Amino acid sequence: MPLVRIDALRADRDRLEALGRAVHDALVQTIDVPPGDLFQILTGHDGTTGMLRYGDHFGPHRDDGIVIVTITMRSGRTPDRKRALYRRIAELALEYAGTEPRNMVIALNENEPIDWSFSDGVAHYHGPSEPEG
Structure with a gap:
């Protein structure tokens, strides 16, 4: 279950949608993420109210x-x-959004199954457990 955050300078809704599709399709094609496993935060920065340095x-x-x-x-x-x-x-x-490869910065953060909860305060990959303490 990848959680994807995409921050793009001067990106409108269409460009953000295209970038989101590009990243999701790449995850499905290269690391076998299920197609329905989609969790993304897409943010455009206009240089005034939001910036990228x-x-x-x-x-x-x-x-x-x-x-x-x-x-x-x-x-x-x-x-x-x-x-x-x-x-x-x-x-x-490049294909979906016209973004030149030189402008793509990608960072992966890896964690363990216990680090995920999808709802209800449950560690879904580990199931319920007794509280510590």
Whole structure:
């Protein structure tokens, strides 16, 4: 169950929708996320009420087309699958939203199954347990 946050500078609703589709399709295609497993926070920043600050770390010059994608998911994917995910997100973001690959910044945060609750205060991957203490 990945939780995806997409922050894009100067992005309208259509661009945010396209970026969300690109990331979700890449997750489904590269790391076997079920198609219905969709949890995303999509935020456009207009430079006045919301801003993104960025530099040229690792070489490419980024511009106002920058998109920062943060994916939180359970640990266990191999480095090769993560590389495939990054590549596919960049490809689909270009295809669906016209976002140049140099403007895609992606960060993965991994955690353990106990770190997830989907509703009702239950650790769904671990089931109910006795309170500590």
